Amino acid sequence: MTKVRIGLLFGGRSGEHEVSICSAQAIAKALSTPPNTEKYEVLPIYIQKDGIWQPPDIAHQVLASGTPLEANGEGNLWQFPPQVADVEVWFPILHGPNGEDGTIQGLLTLMQVPCVGSGVLGSAMAMDKIAMKQVFDQVGLAQVKHKGLSRAQVWSNPCVFPKLCDQIEETLGYPCFVKPANLGSSVGIAKVRSRSELETALDSAASYDRRIIVEAGVVAREVECAVLGNDNPKASVVGEISYTSDFYDYETKYTEGRATLSIPAPLPDSVSRQIQEMALQAFAAVDAAGLSRVDFFYVEATGEVLINEVNTLPGFTATSMYPQLWAATGVPFPQLVDQLIELAQERQT
Structure with a gap:
C-alpha cells in the first residue's frame, strides 16, 4: 500500500512557537506508531519565528531537540522547500496568530491539498x-456579559477614554477580564479589580491587538x-x-x-x-x-x-x-x- 505523505507543519510566528513544537512531537510520534506507520509518511516542515520555511531534514532536527532555531535573517520568506510539492495532506499544528486564524488555512487551500482542521472562515471566526x-x-x-472595543477607542482620544471606563464599570463591574481579541493561550490577558488596573490592562491589550474584549468575571x-x-x-x-x-x-x-x-x-x-x-x-x-x-x-x-x-x-x-x-x-x-x-x-x- 502506498503511504500518504503528511505535511506536519509546525513552529510559526506566534508566541506559542514552543508549544507548537511540543504538539508536533506528539503527532509525529503517533504517526510513527503502528498501524499509522503503515499508512503514513511524515514530511515535517518547520516555520521559524521569522517566517522562513525549513525542509524536513532541519524540521526533524527541531523535533528531536525540541528547541527552536534561532532566526538568522537568511532565506526567502516566499520560497517553500521543494518537499512541499509532495505533501498529500497537511497537518498544521500552528497555535495562535498566523497559525489558527485562517491565514495559513488560506495558503494551504490555495495549494489545493486537504488540510486537517477548520478552513479560513471557521479558523478566523x-x-x-x-x-x-x-x-x-x-x-x-x-455567555458572560462582554464588551468589544477597538484600539482607536483606547488610544486615540484621551477625552473619551474615561467615559469608556465608566461604561465598562457600569455594565460589567469588577472583577473583569481584559483580553486582546486575537491572541491565544491567555497571552495579554489581565484580571482587573479597579479603575487604575482597568486603564493599564486596556493599554496593554491595545498594544497586542487592534481589537479588545472585556468580559465580566464570574x-x-x-x-x-x-x-x-x-x-x-x-x-x-x-x-x-x-x-x-x-x-x-x-x-x-x-x-x-x-x-x-x-x-x-x-x-x-x-x-x-x-x-x-x-x-x-x-x-x-x-x-x-x-x-x-x-x-x-x-x-x-x-x-x-x-x-x-x-x-x-x-x-x-x-x-x-x-x-x-x-x-x-x-x-x-x-x-x-x-x-x-x-x-x-x-x-x-
Missing part, C-alpha cells in the same frame, strides 16, 4: 473573540469538551481544569503542576449532556471542522452553563486536554490523529 461571541449571541448560546468551574468530526461531529466526555492561581493564565497553563485536569469532570449527567450539546452547537456556529476544544463556565450556584470560547487548534501534546478527553472517550492518541487525517480527506472531496 473562532480566533477573533469579538466575532465569535457575536455568533454565539446569534444562535442563542448563553464565580464558576472551568470545564471543557472536545469535538471531532465535520458535518456530523461528536462530543467527548467533559473535563474540568482546577488551579490555585488567580486565573488560568499562560504560566499556569504551561507550567507543569500548576493546573489539574479531572477527566471526566465530576458533574451531574444532565449538566455534562448540556455542555456536550452546546459544544456541538458552537462548533457548527463558527463553521469549525475536524477538531475543536470548546470551553465553558459552569456556575454551580445557579446551575448555569456559559460558553467561553471555541479553540480550533488546541494544544496537542500527549498531556493536553483535547487528546486526553478523547482518550477517556475511547479514542487513543494514534487513532485520533488517524481520524483527523481521514476527516481532512473527507472534507476535500
Whole structure:
C-alpha cells in the first residue's frame, strides 16, 4: 500500500512557537506508531519565528531537540522547500496568530491539498473573540456579559477614554477580564479589580491587538469538551481544569503542576449532556471542522452553563486536554490523529 505523505507543519510566528513544537512531537510520534506507520509518511516542515520555511531534514532536527532555531535573517520568506510539492495532506499544528486564524488555512487551500482542521472562515471566526461571541449571541448560546472595543477607542482620544471606563464599570463591574481579541493561550490577558488596573490592562491589550474584549468575571468551574468530526461531529466526555492561581493564565497553563485536569469532570449527567450539546452547537456556529476544544463556565450556584470560547487548534501534546478527553472517550492518541487525517480527506472531496 502506498503511504500518504503528511505535511506536519509546525513552529510559526506566534508566541506559542514552543508549544507548537511540543504538539508536533506528539503527532509525529503517533504517526510513527503502528498501524499509522503503515499508512503514513511524515514530511515535517518547520516555520521559524521569522517566517522562513525549513525542509524536513532541519524540521526533524527541531523535533528531536525540541528547541527552536534561532532566526538568522537568511532565506526567502516566499520560497517553500521543494518537499512541499509532495505533501498529500497537511497537518498544521500552528497555535495562535498566523497559525489558527485562517491565514495559513488560506495558503494551504490555495495549494489545493486537504488540510486537517477548520478552513479560513471557521479558523478566523473562532480566533477573533469579538466575532465569535457575536455568533454565539446569534444562535442563542448563553455567555458572560462582554464588551468589544477597538484600539482607536483606547488610544486615540484621551477625552473619551474615561467615559469608556465608566461604561465598562457600569455594565460589567469588577472583577473583569481584559483580553486582546486575537491572541491565544491567555497571552495579554489581565484580571482587573479597579479603575487604575482597568486603564493599564486596556493599554496593554491595545498594544497586542487592534481589537479588545472585556468580559465580566464570574464565580464558576472551568470545564471543557472536545469535538471531532465535520458535518456530523461528536462530543467527548467533559473535563474540568482546577488551579490555585488567580486565573488560568499562560504560566499556569504551561507550567507543569500548576493546573489539574479531572477527566471526566465530576458533574451531574444532565449538566455534562448540556455542555456536550452546546459544544456541538458552537462548533457548527463558527463553521469549525475536524477538531475543536470548546470551553465553558459552569456556575454551580445557579446551575448555569456559559460558553467561553471555541479553540480550533488546541494544544496537542500527549498531556493536553483535547487528546486526553478523547482518550477517556475511547479514542487513543494514534487513532485520533488517524481520524483527523481521514476527516481532512473527507472534507476535500
